[in-house]
Amino acid sequence: MNDSKFPPNTNRVAEHIVGLPKSGIRDFFELVNAMDDVISLGIGEPDFMTPWHIREASIYALENGHTSYTSNLGLLSLRKEICRYVKSNYAVEYDPVSECIVTVGVSEGLDLLLRAIINPGDEIIYHEPCYVSYAPGIQMAHGIPVVVPTYEKNDFALDPADLKKAITPKSKAILLNFPCNPTGATMPLDKLKEVAQIAIDNDILVIADEIYSELTYEGEHISIASLPGMRERTIFLHGFSKAYAMTGYRIAYACGPVDIIDAMMNIHQYSMLCAPINGQEAALEALRNGKTEMMRMKYEYRDRRNVITKRLNEMGLKCFKPVGAFYVFPNITSSGLSSNEFATRLLNEQNVAVVPGGAFGKCGEGFVRCAYAASIDNIVEAMDRIALFLKR
Ligand SMILES: Cc1ncc(COP(=O)(O)O)c(C=O)c1O
Incomplete structure (x- = not known):
């Protein structure tokens, strides 16, 4: 018996669309959205309001x-x-x-x-x-x-x-x-x-x-x-x-x-x-x-990048200092966790959201993406929490 509200004929949706994988980021943010008090380094969106x-x-x-x-x-x-x-x-x-x-x-x-x-x-x-x-x-x-x-x-x-x-x-x-x-x-x-x-x-x-x-x-x-x-x-x-x-x-x-x-x-x-x-x-x-406002935001991103890169490297999550965008991509293999486990446990145990690197392709496995489109206070707090997470 067909319990689904859709008819059994599966060719209603085009084959090349049926085959599309769901975005790993979306799944992950369903989890984040269901939680309170999360510091998010997850979203690839400026935290600044439009000037x-x-x-x-x-x-x-x-x-x-x-x-x-x-x-x-x-x-x-x-x-x-x-x-x-x-x-x-x-x-x-x-x-x-x-x-x-x-x-x-x-x-x-x-x-x-x-x-x-x-x-x-x-x-x-x-x-x-x-x-x-x-x-x-x-x-x-x-x-x-x-x-x-x-x-x-x-x-x-x-x-x-x-x-x-x-x-x-x-x-x-x-x-x-x-x-x-x-x-x-x-x-x-x-x-x-x-x-x-x-x-x-x-x-x-x-x-x-x-x-x-x-x-x-x-x-x-x-x-x-x-x-x-x-x-x-x-x-x-x-x-x-x-x-x-x-x-x-x-x-x-x-x-x-x-x-x-x-x-x-x-x-x-x-x-x-x-x-x-x-x-x-x-x-x-x-x-x-x-231009002035854009440059102001840019310099703030640069300062945040300096802080986040230094802290991640200090706690053993190796990452190069990126020259552009507002992301760092630390290697998390020293934690012994997959990037999915790392991100999920970090979220559940310390309320910090980062995106598993595997969401960006196979060779992103072993990394997580941290967006520094967040206030410096939130970045520092997130780093403290990640350090605690790693210690445990
Ligand atoms: C590399 C890249 N290209 C394009 C986009 C989409 O940007 P837009 O808001 O202009 O559609 C994004 C958004 O995150 C992005 O990271």
């Missing part, structure tokens, strides 16, 4: 009755400002009319892009541990995710030799995310140049998810799009969620070659139509006047 002048700009936009659709590509004023910002910060020039599209988060930008470029069976190469949406996003677009592991011994930078081994005649694109979620890794320039050369030699596209790039604490972030021969094969994805603490506004953008932006635009106009006007007005204000 007031940005919020005020969106209130002002509403007061002025700006409640309509915008151009499918996004407000031209915003696209112009984005292209100015990208040119001055990333040294790549794009035409705001034809080479830039405003999207609903990098999430939508990535989805549009994958759907725009993938023919069924095309391979998209990406590095792990990585942001949880990459593999499912590729699968949802009927592509084949191809993993290149990154290693602690390289501070989780991508080794070009490993990348080379993953290339096949079916390779369509390489998806890069530096600074990286969950490891905080960045790419040394010489290695980035090698990756660029591999893309050129094999005539494949590069998807550059540089959403954390402003949060680079030492040295300068170099976009792969700015390297010789790369502009025409790179799609630069960026947004306002992280550096400007604007996750809820859902505004991001993609810049790239006309044919690809045009294809993304085609999908966008029939699915999302446009990004919300209120968020676009807020993003415009962020680009025009947001």
Whole structure:
């Protein structure tokens, strides 16, 4: 007998969707949400509120009755400002009319892009541990995710030799995310140049998810799009969620070659139509006047990073000092626990939430992700509790 409220026929949901794994982070946060008094180093979201002048700009936009659709590509004023910002910060020039599209988060930008470029069976190469949406996003677009592991011994930078081994005649694109979620890794320039050369030699596209790039604490972030021969094969994805603490506004953008932006635009106009006007007005204000506040948050993240990295290493949870994003990725194998056991027991015994590294891919096993998007007091308290947890 079929007790389920669904009919026995199982083909109601498409095969490639049925097969999608559930996000390990979601499961874990179901547990966290059910508990009180948890110090969370789990969420990959700024703890800062969106700076007031940005919020005020969106209130002002509403007061002025700006409640309509915008151009499918996004407000031209915003696209112009984005292209100015990208040119001055990333040294790549794009035409705001034809080479830039405003999207609903990098999430939508990535989805549009994958759907725009993938023919069924095309391979998209990406590095792990990585942001949880990459593999499912590729699968949802009927592509084949191809993993290149990154290693602690390289501070989780991508080794070009490993990348080379993953290339096949079916390779369509390489998806890069530096600074990286969950490891905080960045790419040394010489290695980035090698990756660029591999893309050129094999005539494949590069998807550059540089959403954390402003949060680079030492040295300068170099976009792969700015390297010789790369502009025409790179799609630069960026947004306002992280550096400007604007996750809820859902505004991001993609810049790239006309044919690809045009294809993304085609999908966008029939699915999302446009990004919300209120968020676009807020993003415009962020680009025009947001630098001081953004830098203030950045310096605070840097100070927190220094504290958390020092404390974790002192208690034997080895981690390199990440140069970017707001994550550290300590090795927890000295505890004798798997990353899942570590995170679950830490939560149950000390009310501290961190994310098991396995949620970010197989090679994340043996690590946990700690986001330092939490106040310094909370970070210090969380470190005290982790030290106690390890002693016990
Ligand atoms: C690497 C990476 N890319 C993209 C996103 C999604 O960002 P958005 O809020 O712009 O959709 C995230 C969010 O955590 C992320 O970590």
